[in-house]
Amino acid sequence: MTRSRTAALLVVAAALPALLTGCSPGGTTGVSTAAGGGAAGTREAAPAQVTPGSGAATSGSAAAGSAANPASVNPLSAKPVSAKPVPVPTGVTAGYAVVDVTTGKTVAQARQHHRFRSASVVKILIAVDYLERRRGAVPAGDRALLTRMLRGSDDDAATALWRRGGQGEIVRRVARRIGLAETAPPPAAKPGFWGYTAISAADIALVYRYLLRRAEPRVRDFVLGELRKASKCASDGFDQYFGIPRAAPRPWAIKQGWSGYGATPPVRCVRSTVASYRIGAVTMGGNPVDFGRPVLHTTGVIGDRLIMVVLTLQPSGASFTKSAERVTKLARDLYLSLA
Numbered sequence: 651m652t653r654s655r656t657a658a659l660l661v662v663a664a665a666l667p668a669l670l671t672g673c674s675p676g677g678t679t680g681v682s683t684a685a686g687g688g689a690a691g692t693r694e695a696a697p698a699q700v701t702p703g704s705g706a707a708t709s710g711s712a713a714a715g716s717a718a719n720p721a722s723v724n725p726l727s728a729k730p731v732s733a734k735p736v737p738v739p740t741g742v743t744a745g746y747a748v749v750d751v752t753t754g755k756t757v758a759q760a761r762q763h764h765r766f767r768s769a770s771v772v773k774i775l776i777a778v779d780y781l782e783r784r785r786g787a788v789p790a791g792d793r794a795l796l797t798r799m800l801r802g803s804d805d806d807a808a809t810a811l812w813r814r815g816g817q818g819e820i821v822r823r824v825a826r827r828i829g830l831a832e833t834a835p836p837p838a839a840k841p842g843f844w845g846y847t848a849i850s851a852a853d854i855a856l857v858y859r860y861l862l863r864r865a866e867p868r869v870r871d872f873v874l875g876e877l878r879k880a881s882k883c884a885s886d887g888f889d890q891y892f893g894i895p896r897a898a899p900r901p902w903a904i905k906q907g908w909s910g911y912g913a914t915p916p917v918r919c920v921r922s923t924v925a926s927y928r929i930g931a932v933t934m935g936g937n938p939v940d941f942g943r944p945v946l947h948t949t950g951v952i953g954d955r956l957i958m959v960v961l962t963l964q965p966s967g968a969s970f971t972k973s974a975e976r977v978t979k980l981a982r983d984l985y986l987s988l989a
Contacts, residue, residue: 734987736760739976743940743963747851748984751862751955758984762852765832765939766961769907770803771947772847774857774873775824775833776811781869782827783815800876803906804885812844821847828860845909848939851959854949858957877903877950887915892974893948894958897982903951910944911970942966946973948981958984 738744738760745761756762777796781788788796795811798804812820818835825833830853836846861870878901884890890906944964951957960981964973 736980736983736987739980741965741968742976742980743943744960744980745851745962746958746960746980746984747855748959748988749855749859749957751859751951751957754859756852756855757988759851762855763832763850764961765834765848765850766947766963767845767909767939767941767945768847768849769845769909769945769947770805770808771849771854771905771907771949771961772821772844773799773803773808774854774877774905775847776808776815776820776844777873777876778857778861778865778869779815779820779824780811781872782866783823796872797876798885800873800905801879802881802883802885803890806885808844809842812842817841817844824857825853828856830856845907846939846941849961851961854959854961855957858949858951858959862951862954862957874903874951877905880904880906886913888970889915889974892946893960893977893981894950894952895948896978897948898952898958898985901953905949907945907947907949908970908973910964911973916970944968944970944973946970946977948977952985956988960984 736758743761743764745764745766746759747756747762748758749755750757777800780792780796784792792811795804795807799807799811818841821833821835824830832848832850833853834848835841836843836848840846861873865873880890880895880903882889882891882895884906888908888911890904890908893906894902894904940963943966945962946964947959947961949959949961958981960977962973962977962980964976
């Protein structure tokens, strides 16, 4: 057999699967991967840099169906995940980060290093610090405080543990241990205000990665176990099933945060008479933290694959209900962008 005939037969053999199936070996329909499939593969492998306010256009009934039903999509499959641009609602300042736990890559982010006041998200740090400093069995009374703080976001429980742990020293210890760059204690004038701790989306994503990958099993299992049992109604009567719980299917472990909406949930239709402690923006190392506008945060682990942290400053005077709707839409859009 001549060399030319041998070469011709090899070409036919290589092309045969495409002739039988109508697809190229790479899965495209006769389109060169240099123009299409190769670019898509590159987007999956590299983290997406997401800019607030940019829109992602979708087409076709499949995309519309996914947007209508987040539970029908599964970004938690074995393939690498990457995000499409997600718009931030008008009037909202958002910092978010989504991390693929398997690869350790941030697959979606916007202003992930921007500082926000933590509200109740700092309760994760309080729990981690307590458990890592205590080597023996946790007393029943303290276990009850931790459970109330993590499941129902109980403020009184958090305050008791905050005072006993040395207030701002809790934040400093955890920041040093995990390597948190933007996290800092409350302003010196407000040492008892644990909700004024400065955090960023990038730092809170690191906290979840620490719990999943580096923390002692007893610490990881307790904290994430309680967050998986987060109650729909928080201890103060607010509905804390906004954001991740309404954007992604179970299982998830969540820690939410809200501040600036008074002490009474909107369903009771009563304005809070509690004194307001708004002190405006405070600059910390050139990265200001706004203590005036309402904040609403949703953070957690979705399945065992994704970490999602969405921190937001809402418009001045915004209602809790409207703020929750905006955060839920942002979290849902982020989740669907990874499908």
